[in-house]
Amino acid sequence: MNIDGLGENIIQQLLDKNLITNIADLYTLKLENIASLKKDGKKFAQNLIDAIEQSKDNSLDRLITALGIRHVGSKASKLLARKYKTIDKLMEAKFEDLSNINDIGPIVANSIQEFFKQEQTKDLIKKLKAVGVNTSMKEEENIDNRLEGKTFVLTGTLVEYTRQEATDLIEKMGGKTSSSVSKKTDYVLAGEEAGSKLTKAQDLGITILTEEEFKRMIN
Secondary structure, eight states: OTTTTTTHHHHHHHHHSSSSSSSSGGGGGHHHHHTTTSTTHHHHHHHHHHHHHHHOOHHHHHHHHTTTTTTOOHHHHHHHHHHSSSSHHTTOOOOOHHHOOOOOOHHHHHHHHHHHHHHHHHHHHHHHHTTOOBBBBGGOOOOOOOTTTTEEESBOOOSSOOHHHHHHHHHTTTTEESOOOOOTTEEEEEOTTOOOHHEEEHHOEEEEOOOHHHHHHOO
């Protein structure tokens, strides 16, 4: 859930003390539970409690990622959130529909279905709803789909964006990124000192975008 201050060490301590067994339990932790993990830990505990509370409002794709479904990482989670809009609709999704989503396929689709069939999963979702965790895609998340179906490859050093920021913008608008250039690539976003990926894109006749052209495209 991308909670500030909640690292692996803290999670392990919470598990060892039987304070949590799943992610829903994080939202029932008390200040004194967390403060006991560190010497003079009241300030740390309050900051973590605040961060946990703020995470209730996370985007749907972050929740899907946090569930730990086998084969489903952040990129697949974003695709699923955009497609189904709510965790309830995702839980009811048919195998055929899931497997037809680009970059999901039958193996991941089967993993999703098996995960949501489990009673413990259904119980976990109920608990998350009960403590107020967001389980729906927010209107502001769905910016537009102008890049839907388009594949980008990023190469070189960008000035105004980090690679992750550019990737997030592309995915929010329905596009996707790839690490390698192929005939299926639609655009190569080339920053400074672009190398072999730029050369291959030129050889294949793929559209090359400067950072300025990319900015105009998304704005």
